Amino acid sequence: MNKPAFQSRGKRVSSKEALFRIGEGVDKLVLLFLLGSVCLFVLWPMTCILLRSLHLSGGDGFTLSSYVQVWTKYQSALRNSLFIGIVSALLCTLFSVSAAVFLSTRRGWMKGLCMAVLLVCMVSPPFVSSLAYIQLYGRRGWITYRLLGLSWDPYNSWGVIWMQALSFVPMNALFLIGILSKLDGGSLRAARDLGARPGAILRDVVLPLMRPGILVCLLLSFVRSLADFGTPVIIGGRSTTLAAEIYLQVVGYSDLEKSSAMNMFLLVPSIAFFFLYRALMRRSDRLTEGARGKQESLSLPLFRCGPLGWLAVAMSLLFFVMMTLQYGCIFLSGFLKSTKGVYSFTLKYWHQLWTISGSTMVRSVIYSLIVSLGGTLFAMLFAYYMERRRVPGRSLFDCLVTLPYMLPGTCFGIGYILAFNHAPLKLTGTALIVMANMMFKQLPTSTKICSASLTQVPVYLEKAARDLGGGQMAVVRDVILPGLRPAFLSCFVYNFSSSMTTAGSIIFLIDPGRQLAVFKLFDAVYTGDYALASLIASAITVIVLAVEGLVFLISWKGAARRVS
Amino acid sequence: MYLELSHLNKRFEDREVVKDLSFGLERGELLCILGSSGCGKTTTLNMIGGFLRPDGGQILLDGEDITDLPPERRPVTTVFQSYGLFPHMTVLQNVTYGLKFQGCPRAEARKKGLRYLEMVGLKDYAAARIHEISGGEQQRVALARALIVEPKLCLLDEPFSNLDAALRVKMRRELKTLQRDLDMTMVFVTHDQEEAMILSDHMAIMREGRLIQYDRPMEIYHHPADAFVARFLGVKDLIWEPDGRLLKVIRDGGAE
Numbered sequence: 018m019n020k021p022a023f024q025s026r027g028k029r030v031s032s033k034e035a036l037f038r039i040g041e042g043v044d045k046l047v048l049l050f051l052l053g054s055v056c057l058f059v060l061w062p063m064t065c066i067l068l069r070s071l072h073l074s075g076g077d078g079f080t081l082s083s084y085v086q087v088w089t090k091y092q093s094a095l096r097n098s099l100f101i102g103i104v105s106a107l108l109c110t111l112f113s114v115s116a117a118v119f120l121s122t123r124r125g126w127m128k129g130l131c132m133a134v135l136l137v138c139m140v141s142p143p144f145v146s147s148l149a150y151i152q153l154y155g156r157r158g159w160i161t162y163r164l165l166g167l168s169w170d171p172y173n174s175w176g177v178i179w180m181q182a183l184s185f186v187p188m189n190a191l192f193l194i195g196i197l198s199k200l201d202g203g204s205l206r207a208a209r210d211l212g213a214r215p216g217a218i219l220r221d222v223v224l225p226l227m228r229p230g231i232l233v234c235l236l237l238s239f240v241r242s243l244a245d246f247g248t249p250v251i252i253g254g255r256s257t258t259l260a261a262e263i264y265l266q267v268v269g270y271s272d273l274e275k276s277s278a279m280n281m282f283l284l285v286p287s288i289a290f291f292f293l294y295r296a297l298m299r300r301s302d303r304l305t306e307g308a309r310g311k312q313e314s315l316s317l318p319l320f321r322c323g324p325l326g327w328l329a330v331a332m333s334l335l336f337f338v339m340m341t342l343q344y345g346c347i348f349l350s351g352f353l354k355s356t357k358g359v360y361s362f363t364l365k366y367w368h369q370l371w372t373i374s375g376s377t378m379v380r381s382v383i384y385s386l387i388v389s390l391g392g393t394l395f396a397m398l399f400a401y402y403m404e405r406r407r408v409p410g411r412s413l414f415d416c417l418v419t420l421p422y423m424l425p426g427t428c429f430g431i432g433y434i435l436a437f438n439h440a441p442l443k444l445t446g447t448a449l450i451v452m453a454n455m456m457f458k459q460l461p462t463s464t465k466i467c468s469a470s471l472t473q474v475p476v477y478l479e480k481a482a483r484d485l486g487g488g489q490m491a492v493v494r495d496v497i498l499p500g501l502r503p504a505f506l507s508c509f510v511y512n513f514s515s516s517m518t519t520a521g522s523i524i525f526l527i528d529p530g531r532q533l534a535v536f537k538l539f540d541a542v543y544t545g546d547y548a549l550a551s552l553i554a555s556a557i558t559v560i561v562l563a564v565e566g567l568v569f570l571i572s573w574k575g576a577a578r579r580v581s
Numbered sequence: 582m583y584l585e586l587s588h589l590n591k592r593f594e595d596r597e598v599v600k601d602l603s604f605g606l607e608r609g610e611l612l613c614i615l616g617s618s619g620c621g622k623t624t625t626l627n628m629i630g631g632f633l634r635p636d637g638g639q640i641l642l643d644g645e646d647i648t649d650l651p652p653e654r655r656p657v658t659t660v661f662q663s664y665g666l667f668p669h670m671t672v673l674q675n676v677t678y679g680l681k682f683q684g685c686p687r688a689e690a691r692k693k694g695l696r697y698l699e700m701v702g703l704k705d706y707a708a709a710r711i712h713e714i715s716g717g718e719q720q721r722v723a724l725a726r727a728l729i730v731e732p733k734l735c736l737l738d739e740p741f742s743n744l745d746a747a748l749r750v751k752m753r754r755e756l757k758t759l760q761r762d763l764d765m766t767m768v769f770v771t772h773d774q775e776e777a778m779i780l781s782d783h784m785a786i787m788r789e790g791r792l793i794q795y796d797r798p799m800e801i802y803h804h805p806a807d808a809f810v811a812r813f814l815g816v817k818d819l820i821w822e823p824d825g826r827l828l829k830v831i832r833d834g835g836a837e
Contacts, residue, residue, distance in 0.1 A: 201665060201668070204665045204666065207659070207661060207664075207665035207667075209653050210657075210658050210727075211679030211682065212653050212679055212730065213682060217681075222667060225667075225670075226669055303712060304668045304669055
């Protein structure tokens with residue numbers, strides 16, 4: 018009598034079992050897809066550069082001739098890259114540390130204003146600093162020529178150094194502000210309690226605790242300077258750098274062996290610095306761990322800190338004044354026309370913008386939206402598998418996914434050309450390769466945002482879901498993804514602004530028939546059409562701010578509805 | 582009186598945190614300020630340490646008005662609840678940091694630092710980094726760092742709250758011995774009734790920013806000022822050591 022009941026129960030169990038199996042299968046497939054993509058889109062392109070530079074994939078056998086050629090022919094570019102990189106990294110770090118300390122000790126409207134300036138810098142496209150440089154300090158510059166009546170040649174290494182240094186500051190400063198906000202207020206109070214005056218606190222406690230962070234800034238700025246081809250091409254004049262030469266090589270001659278070898282000169286130090294960077298980040302985390310992250314401002318009266326304090330204040334003020342001038346100039350000059358030295362308001366360029374670049378703008382936005390969604394989802398899943406699951410080769414994959422953070426854009430771009438220009442993976446000329454490139458270039462930061470957010474999701478929630486009968490997929494769907502909601506927002510916003518403004522890595526991948534806004538901007542600057550360039554730059558900035566504002570509004574409204 | 586607080590007031594926005602607080606303490610004595618969280622005890626400590634400026638009232642230390650002195654110029658040091666140790670320095674560098682501002686030569690500072698480390702039983706850890714030592718050891722470093730500058734007054738803000746029960750009992754005893762040996766005047770803030778009764782020469786019981794009772798612990802035990810104090814202490818029985826020191830307080834579940 019018992020038998021039928023037993024059987025039917027057995028049947029139900031087995032169908033449940035099947036569902037479970039499917040879930041586990043999907044789980045494995047997702048993991049394989051993630052790991053496979055990382056290998057294909059990060060590791061493989063890098064390998065291709067190495068092989069090509071040694072002529073191993075061309076067919077004429079192993080030779081170092083390209084290296085020899087680059088080493089002998091580009092001595093001055095190599096030296097220049099090194100010189101500009103070192104000086105601009107030092108200058109940039111000085112600015113960044115000053116601005117970070119200054120902003121962390123400030124509160125109220127002044128801080129709000131400065132943070133707004135930093136935000137605008139973060140979401141504005143590259144090349145704007147060069148563009149503003151020419152308009153403000155150039156041959157017919159507003160300041161050098163019209164205000165001071167100077168006539169000088171602005172196209173040299175020092176212009177490049179200054180503009181690079183200034184344009185790397187916002188990211189570094191925000192990074193350092195993050196470190197400062199995690200500093201243990203107790204250490205500062207203890208130092209004060211033991212008799213340390215503000216200057217001594219800054220020197221003995223604040224700066225030493227920031228030291229790994231400061232070194233990271235130096236490294237990042239140096240690598241960014243090495244990778245930057247836009248600034249030297251536009252305002253470098255006769256002083257050229259390796260990155261600028263790579264750009265000219267690929268655009269002009271398409272000698273891929275030679276440009277691979279040139280890229281190796283950038284790639285090797287970048288990878289070396291990448292490992293240094295990871296070690297420094299670990300040290301920085303250790304110095305700030307255990308401190309309770311209360312979001313209070315640093316209680317340090319900077320004006321009573323002696324010469325160091327005054328230096329920080331002066332450098333930050335200089336930075337913010339220059340940034341305000343820069344963006345004021347960009348926003349204004351799109352609407353001004355000059356006839357015989359007299360400026361008047363015009364909408365001429367405004368009309369030009371929409372007739373010439375309208376569709377490009379729309380394309381940029383669409384690409385960026387797709388990359389933001391895809392990249393965010395990828396990063397969330399990847400962070401989950403890395404943080405919570407025992408994946409074989411975890412540290413290797415973690416390292417691989419972070420690698421593009423330090424890779425010069427030109428390397429990442431040329432790697433993609435070499436890796437994906439023949440069957441079965443012929444992607445060159447498609448939109449897919451551009452979006453994949455953007456996504457993997459931005460993945461290091463996206464993954465980091467998600468991992469940080471994941472640490473807020475307690476492990477016992479996962480255990481509870483499994484304990485109550487949910488499989489792996491249920492854990493992801495019901496615990497992990499909802500827990501990552503806040504990360505989704507910041508990830509999306511980061512991805513969107515980066516995709517709208519990235520230039521370095523995709524400049525070689527863009528199909529001429531499917532331009533993006535950033536390259537219209539580059540062309541306009543390069544051909545001297547400064548008013549149109551300014552307008553494109555402003556338009557990009559405004560679009561990014563608008564879309565991000567919209568995303569925040571939607572999520573805020575959504576949250577409000579859920580609460581009510 | 583060596584330390585004298587008179588009519589201290591402090592408000593945060595519209596909330597009065599400390600109301601008309603006055604008491605005094607003799608040199609070489611240990612005072613415990615006892616109360617549940619939010620009673621204003623830490624605010625009081627911060628005013629003595631100079632991290633908060635009182636809205637009204639006066640603080641005298643050894644005959645000097647220190648009400649308006651900033652922390653770095655007060656002859657007062659604090660052992661913070663979170664210790665506030667410098668993570669980028671070694672144990673010895675942490676301990677000797679305050680000597681820098683007293684013009685103490687480096688060699689002498691080192692010698693003195695080692696002596697104080699020995700006093701708290703950490704001589705072998707001089708070169709260790711802060712993250713390499715345990716919570717209890719960090720606690721001792723913080724204590725040595727506060728005492729080495731020979732302050733006129735040492736403040737302790739729930740210093741044992743991050744330690745487990747057994748360690749807390751041990752540290753309690755060590756602190757008391759150290760305080761007697763150095764003849765150090767201390768103000769100790771806690772919400773632990775037993776800790777207060779065992780450690781203190783005087784106890785100040787606070788509630789909602791007011792001082793409810795101020796006396797020797799046994800006086801408070803035998804003659805609680807009101808039903809609140811009696812309930813708050815909640816002492817059921819006391820266990821004494823052979824030498825007459827209080828060993829343990831047995832509480833009847835203690836309604837806080």
